[in-house]
Each structure stands twice: as C-alpha cells, then as structure tokens.
Amino acid sequence: MKPPSGGLAVPLLVSALLLSSCDAFFSTNLFQKAGLGQQKTPSASTLASMSVSDLKSLAESPSFYSDLSSDSAKKTAVLDNLSGVFTPPASGGAATVQEAAALYAQVELNTTDAAAMVSDVVSAVATTNLSSLDTGDNIITFLKATLPSDVLSDSSGAKFEAAVNALISAQSAYAALGQSISSNGGATTLGTADIGDAAQGALLSYALAGISITAGGSGDTAKDLWGQITGTGSATVSFTTPSDSNLTAILDAANSPYTFS
Amino acid sequence: MNKSASIVTLALLATFSFFGAAAQSFPPLLPKDAAAMGLGGSFISLSSGYSSFYGNPAGFASDKGEFTVADVKTWAYLKPTASNISAAASLLGGGMSEDDTISTLNGLLTQNGFGGGFSFGLGYAGKGLGVGLYAVSDEVASGNTAMGSTLSSSTMINAVIGLGVPVKLGGLRLDIGGDARPYYRMDSVEGGWGLPDLLTNRDLSSEPVYAGFNLAMDFGASLQVNRFRFGLALRDISPTYLMGRYTIGELLTGLSSGGLPSPGSDAATASTPPFIAAGAAWQPVLVPHIVEPALYLEVQDPVGIYDNGDSVWELLHLGAEVKLINLVSLRAGINRGWLSAGVGLDLFFMKIDASVFTEELGRHPGDDPRTGIALQAAIRL
Numbered sequence: 178m179k180p181p182s183g184g185l186a187v188p189l190l191v192s193a194l195l196l197s198s199c200d201a202f203f204s205t206n207l208f209q210k211a212g213l214g215q216q217k218t219p220s221a222s223t224l225a226s227m228s229v230s231d232l233k234s235l236a237e238s239p240s241f242y243s244d245l246s247s248d249s250a251k252k253t254a255v256l257d258n259l260s261g262v263f264t265p266p267a268s269g270g271a272a273t274v275q276e277a278a279a280l281y282a283q284v285e286l287n288t289t290d291a292a293a294m295v296s297d298v299v300s301a302v303a304t305t306n307l308s309s310l311d312t313g314d315n316i317i318t319f320l321k322a323t324l325p326s327d328v329l330s331d332s333s334g335a336k337f338e339a340a341v342n343a344l345i346s347a348q349s350a351y352a353a354l355g356q357s358i359s360s361n362g363g364a365t366t367l368g369t370a371d372i373g374d375a376a377q378g379a380l381l382s383y384a385l386a387g388i389s390i391t392a393g394g395s396g397d398t399a400k401d402l403w404g405q406i407t408g409t410g411s412a413t414v415s416f417t418t419p420s421d422s423n424l425t426a427i428l429d430a431a432n433s434p435y436t437f438s
Numbered sequence: 439m440n441k442s443a444s445i446v447t448l449a450l451l452a453t454f455s456f457f458g459a460a461a462q463s464f465p466p467l468l469p470k471d472a473a474a475m476g477l478g479g480s481f482i483s484l485s486s487g488y489s490s491f492y493g494n495p496a497g498f499a500s501d502k503g504e505f506t507v508a509d510v511k512t513w514a515y516l517k518p519t520a521s522n523i524s525a526a527a528s529l530l531g532g533g534m535s536e537d538d539t540i541s542t543l544n545g546l547l548t549q550n551g552f553g554g555g556f557s558f559g560l561g562y563a564g565k566g567l568g569v570g571l572y573a574v575s576d577e578v579a580s581g582n583t584a585m586g587s588t589l590s591s592s593t594m595i596n597a598v599i600g601l602g603v604p605v606k607l608g609g610l611r612l613d614i615g616g617d618a619r620p621y622y623r624m625d626s627v628e629g630g631w632g633l634p635d636l637l638t639n640r641d642l643s644s645e646p647v648y649a650g651f652n653l654a655m656d657f658g659a660s661l662q663v664n665r666f667r668f669g670l671a672l673r674d675i676s677p678t679y680l681m682g683r684y685t686i687g688e689l690l691t692g693l694s695s696g697g698l699p700s701p702g703s704d705a706a707t708a709s710t711p712p713f714i715a716a717g718a719a720w721q722p723v724l725v726p727h728i729v730e731p732a733l734y735l736e737v738q739d740p741v742g743i744y745d746n747g748d749s750v751w752e753l754l755h756l757g758a759e760v761k762l763i764n765l766v767s768l769r770a771g772i773n774r775g776w777l778s779a780g781v782g783l784d785l786f787f788m789k790i791d792a793s794v795f796t797e798e799l800g801r802h803p804g805d806d807p808r809t810g811i812a813l814q815a816a817i818r819l
Contacts, residue, residue: 203517203796208775209804214751216802234747238805292582299544299584303537369632373586431585432635434540 218244218251225254229262229269229277236280239287246288255284263353272366274357279367279375281350286378291340291347293325295378299435307380307437308418316388316416317405323381324406334403341399344382351379355423358430365430376431383419383437391415461678461709464625464648467594468492469557469574470513472812476780476793477757478771480736483658483669483717488816490563491570491598494658494671494715495615499602503564504818511814514554515578518794518811522546540637544584547633551580551808553589561598568600568617579633580808588630591647594623600656613660624649624689625681643687648706649698650681665721673713681708714740717755730761734771749802751775769793775803780812789816 208214216238219227227235232255235241245252262268262277269277286292301322310316321329328336354375358365365372385398392413394401404410418437428436469492474481485493488506516522525542528534534542546552555577561570573595581587600617627646636642654676661668682701684692692699717736724731734757742748757771767782773795780793792813800806 200519202777202779202794203807203809205777206775206798206804206807207772207777208751208754209802210775213775214749214803216749216805238800238802240802240805296544296548296583300541303541368629369588370581370586370629373581373588373632373634374583375586377583377585432632432638433585434634434638435585 216240218248221248221250221254224251225258227258229259229273229280232259233276233280236283242284242287245284252284252288256281259284260349263350263357265353267353267357271357271361275354275366276371278350278354278357279371282347282354282375282378282382285343285347285350289339289343290325290328290336291343291378291381293328294323294340294344295381297323297325298377298381302435307384307435310384310387310416310437311418312416316384317402317414319384320402321406334400334407337403337406338397338399341385341402344378344385345398347378348382348386351375351382351427352421352423355379355421355426358426359422363426363429367430372427372431373433376427376433379424379427380433380435380437383421383424387417387419387437389415389417461707462628462648462681464592464623464681464708464710466674466710466713467574467576467592467623469511469572470555470576470795470810470812472511472513472780472791472793472814473767473769473782475513475773475795475810475812476769476771476778476782476791477734477759478755478773478776478778479738479795479797480717480734480755480757480771480773482673482715482738483671483736484660484667484719484734485669485671487563488559488561488570488818490568490600490615490658491559491561491572491596491617492574494660494669495568495600495617495656496602496613496658496660496669496671498563498568498600498615498617499566499604499613499660500564501604503562503567505562506560506570507817507819509557509559509572509814509816511557511812512554513556513810513812515551515580515808515810516546516554517550517809522550526552540584540634543579543587543633547579547581547584547587551578553578553580554810566602568598568602568615570598572596572598578808579630581633585634587633589626589633589636590630591626592623593625594621596621611662613662614658616655616657618653618655620651620653622649622651623681627683643690644685646683647686647689648681648683648708649689650679650701650705650708652676652679652708652710654710665723667719667721669715669717669719671713671715673715674710675712676710678707678709681706711741711745714738727764728762730764732759732761733757734759746801751803752798752801767791771795774798776807787818789818790814 259277259281263274267274301319305319390401390412393411401412482493486497487504488509490497529542555575557574559572575593577591579587579589596619598617598619602615605612625648631645654674656673658671680701683704688699715738719734721732736755737753752774759769761767769780771778776796778795782791794811796807796809
C-alpha cells in the first residue's frame with residue numbers, strides 16, 4: 178500500500194484550527210470560571226507582615242493583583258510592607274531589598290493599566306526614539322503610543338490618570354532598586370526576567386519623572402497629560418531627559434538596548 | 439485513603455524528597471503528543487505502543503507487538519489567530535529591523551509565549567518487550583515584558599529498554615511494565631537566557647547551558663475491567679545526578695570532536711522530580727467499527743501539590759474521543775481547565791494527528807496559560 182501524502186497534514190491542521198476559531202476557546206478556563214482551585218489573598222493585616230518571598234509567591238498568580246486593585250486596604254498593606262523593606266535604612270540584605278523594590282513596582286503597575294503601558298514601551302520605541310524625547314510634543318507622542326485601546330477609549334481619563342500615578346509612585350521603588358544595584362557593585366540579585374521587567378517599567382516611570390508642567394497646569398500632572406493626549410488641555414508640557422544614576426544601574430544590569438542618551 | 443495507602447504515599451514522598459534534596463530541579467521533558475494534547479493531555483497512564491516509551495511502560499505487555507519505523511512530532515507555541523500567524527510568518531521570514539523584530543515579538547511573547555519543539559524516534563513495543571530511542575527538544579521564549587523575556591531550551595536524547603508482563607487476576611488482566619532509560623539532557627540555565635541580550639548580540643555560543651547523563655527508571659500498571667481500563671505510571675525514578683555547566687560553544691566543540699567537556703567545578707547536582715499519572719478510560723460499545731467513543735480521565739503529577747503548592751484542580755485532565763469507521767478520530771479535552779481539540783487519521787500503517795491545546799503553567803487554574811498547536815506523523819508496522 179502506498180503511504181498517504183504528507184499533504185494530509187494540512188487539512189488535518191485546518192480542521193483543528195476551525196474547531197478552535199473563536200477566541201473564547203483559548204481564553205476560557207472552566208475551572209477558573211467555576212471558582213475552583215483559585216488562590217485566596219490573605220487579609221490586609223496578614224499581608225502587612227508577610228515576608229517578601231511569601232508576597233512574591235502570592236504575586237505569581239494574577240488574582241493577587243486583581244484582589245489588590247479591588248481592595249485598597251490590602252494594596253496599602255502590601256505597599257507599606259514592601260516600602261518598609263527597601264526604604265533606608267533597609268532591613269534586609271541586597272537580595273531582599275531588590276526583590277521588595279521590584280515587587281513594589283509590579284504591584285503599582287499591575288493594579289492599574291500601567292502594566293499594559295509598560296508592555297507597549299518597546300512598540301513605542303520602534304516609532305519614537307528615546308534619545309529625541311526633548312520636547313513636550315515628543316513625550317506626549319511617546320506616551321500616546323504606549324496606551325492600550327481601552328485606556329484611550331476611557332473618555333473620563335480615569336484609567337490613564339490611575340496608570341500615570343502608579344508609574345510616578347513606582348519611581349521611588351526603581352530608585353531604591355538602582356541604588357541597591359550600584360551599592361552591590363553593579364550586580365543585581367534579581368533573575369533575568371525580573372530585572373528586565375524592572376528596566377522596562379523604569380524607562381516609562383523615569384520618562385514621566387522628566388515631565389514638568391510649565392504653564393496652565395491644574396496641579397495634577399496626570400490630568401494635564403490626559404488633556405494634552407486628548408487635545409483638550411491648555412497646559413504647557415516640557416521634558417528634561419532623565420540622567421539618573423539609579424536608572425542607569427537598572428538598565429545596565431538588564432543589558433537594556435534602550436537608554437535616554 | 440486507608441492507613442497502609444497513606445504510609446506508602448508518605449514513604450514515596452519522603453523518598454522523592456531525599457533524592458531531590460538540595461539539588462537543582464530539571465523538570466521531566468515529554469514530547470507534545472498531538473493525540474494526547476487533543477484529549478486534554480489525558481493519555482500518559484493509558485498510553486500504549488510507541489507512546490509507552492514516554493508514557494506507561496505497562497504498554498510493553500500488550501499481546502500485539504508494534505514496530506514504529508519513524509515517529510515525528512512537532513509543536514508550536516502560538517495562539518493560532520490570523521494576526522499571530524501573520525506576525526510569526528513575518529518574524530520567521532527575516533529581514534526585519536531590530537526595533538520591528540522586538541516590537542513584533544513583544545505581542546507574541548507577552549500574550550502567550552512563542553516557540554516550539556520537536557521529537558522523533560523509533561522502537562518496538564509489545565509482546566513483553568520495549569526497545570526504543572527518542573529525542574525531544576523544546577524551546578520557548580516568554581515574559582511579562584519584551585525586556586524581561588527569556589528563552590528557555592531543553593533537549594533530551596533517551597534510550598529505552600523495558601519489559602512488560604500480563605498477569606491474570608481471575609477474569610481480569612493486569613499488565614505490569616518497567617524500563618531503564620539512560621539519557622543525556624541539555625538545559626538552558628535556570629530562568630532561561632535573556633532575550634534582549636540574545637537579540638542584540640545574535641550569538642548563542644556564549645550562553646550558559648547545563649548538560650549531563652542520567653539513568654532513570656519508569657514503572658507502570660494497567661488493568662482492564664470489561665469496557666474500563668485503569669492505568670498508573672510512575673516515571674523518572676532516579677537519584678540525583680551531575681549536570682556540567684558549559685557555554686553552548688564549549689558543548690558544541692566537545693560534541694564535534696567526539697567527546698564531551700568534563701563537568702568542571704561549577705557543575706550542578708541535579709534532580710528530576712518523579713512524575714506520577716493515574717487514569718481511567720471508558721470505551722462503551724456504540725456501533726462497533728463505525729462509531730467508537732471513549733472517555734478518559736487522568737490525574738497527573740500529585741507531587742506538584744507537595745513540591746510547589748499546586749492547586750488540586752491542576753491535576754485533572756479529561757478527554758473524549760469518537761473514532762469513526764476506524765479511520766478518523768475526533769477529540770476534545772479539558773487540560774487543567776483549558777479546552778483542547780484534535781483530529782486524527784489512521785491509515786493502515788501511517789497515523790497522522792493534529793491538535794490545538796492550551797496548557798496551564800501556573801499553580802492555579804487560569805494563572806498562566808500557553809496555547810499551541812501540535813502535529814505528528816508515524817509509520818508503524
């Protein structure tokens with residue numbers, strides 16, 4: 178008997194793909210939907226005293242971030258716990274300080290749409306060079322390129338403002354992380370993935386730190402930036418290229434191909 | 439669970455802990471079997487024929503001997519939407535700038551992970567004997583961000599020699615099997631290689647890799663009760679072993695000169711955690727040779743609950759299959775809560791299978807999914 182041709186593989190594969198053509202097929206976990214086997218986030222008082230490694234373990238599940246974003250007391254407990262670890266005088270060694278700082282930033286980012294903005298930084302860099310972010314117009318163009326569609330379509334600007342405020346808040350953690358790396362001879366104790374995530378987040382966080390509202394501002398930077406992005410604001414935005422040694426330490430430790438210089 | 443079963447379970451766990459104490463863990467590496475993945479991954483303990491080499495060695499006790507001349511499997515980690523396929527084609531076509539490459543990769547890596555693998559092998563299984571050889575390799579890049587993405591790589595070459603015996607228990611048949619499996623495996627260092635670094639330098643040869651030999655044993659049992667079949671497979675039983683740390687360049691230079699570099703002082707003590715799968719199949723009679731349905735249920739890797747704190751729901755795999763006129767198989771499954779589907783063609787001595795699947799990489803259902811497509815072809819005599 179002659180063996181069938183390898184071309185049979187194609188209709189077989191097409192059939193399999195047809196079976197799964199709707200996105201729900203890939204994005205539905207039946208057990209999760211039924212609430213089976215899901216992680217339970219501890220109470221705020223427990224979170225306030227948990228070790229960094231235990232918090233990091235909880236953060237491996239996305240449900241940790243969704244629970245914190247819907248419960249401000251829990252989020253505050255985690256952030257206060259972590260900032261107590263990395264804020265000088267730091268209570269742990271370099272490894273603990275760096276883990277706490279990186280996790281603090283992740284909590285800020287992942288409880289808002291800031292994480293999606295950070296993820297799109299590399300796409301934004303493909304169209305806007307970081308070293309030419311020297312004008313208010315350029316930084317607004319850059320920021321706009323990082324925005325996911327659901328943030329842009331939120332006409333109230335609330336999602337954008339929450340994300341920007343989270344990135345601004347995360348800057349203290351990135352500064353502590355960079356400081357610890359510098360004090361540690363330029364070496365990070367974070368894994369390859371964690372330091373890469375921190376570097377990409379720090380790029381956007383420091384870009385926001387370089388923004389100043391020089392005229393016509395409301396006193397709320399996030400609100401003024403939203404006005405500029407939607408073309409409804411009257412604030413004058415200027416940008417100073419970040420040249421912070423802590424940022425440099427993070428980018429160097431991550432072998433980042435991107436810098437502001 | 440009765441008292442003696444509890445004692446046996448505790449003893450097994452204690453033994454596994456002893457074997458793996460203070461060692462770097464290298465997880466079991468199994469081929470992505472397209473038929474099994476279409477069934478929600480529920481076919482390790484109930485495997486037979488060639489798949490007994492990486493499934494249940496009790497399959498060696500089968501009355502029917504089967505010689506697999508060639509078995510080729512390949513899989514891709516990619517959510518098969520039109521936009522993802524187009525992005526992957528552009529990426530693999532080459533010619534993109536570095537910025538565009540990173541931008542395109544960003545979507546693929548952060549949403550699902552991007553990569554794939556292959557396996558090929560041959561062997562004879564059945565009539566009390568299992569002798570085979572198979573290689574499997576799996577490469578995947580993934581991350582939360584492009585700059586935090588890593589490329590993980592694992593490759594194993596296995597030789598299998600095993601025995602199986604049928605035991606009559608009244609009117610029941612119990613198949614028991616076991617094998618010895620020497621292998622050589624190579625793995626990227628823990629956490630994988632940083633992708634931005636790889637894309638910038640475009641040089642894999644300086645990346646660190648662990649490599650080493652080991653001998654593992656696998657055991658299994660299968661019980662047939664009327665239209666029900668029960669299976670238990672216990673794989674990767676071995677003490678700790680030594681994995682040398684090299685650069686890829688050093689390893690390739692060693693291999694090309696017909697030898698391997700010595701492990702050196704920075705070798706790691708390695709362990710591969712034992713893998714347990716227990717399952718049941720029900721194959722009711724509907725329309726013999728025309729419409730033959732089957733249902734599968736399998737519990738995999740209970741050690742993960744003890745070792746990693748996995749949810750108990752992470753153990754469950756369910757599958758359903760309908761075989762039409764002994765030619766076409768339609769499959770669907772639930773893999774730790776995620777849906778899968780597949781088709782198969784059984785054409786005399788050639789078998790072709792395809793499937794789409796999503797597997798869970800996190801500790802709780804829904805935490806960290808990865809979707810892929812799998813394809814396999816085998817010539818069997």
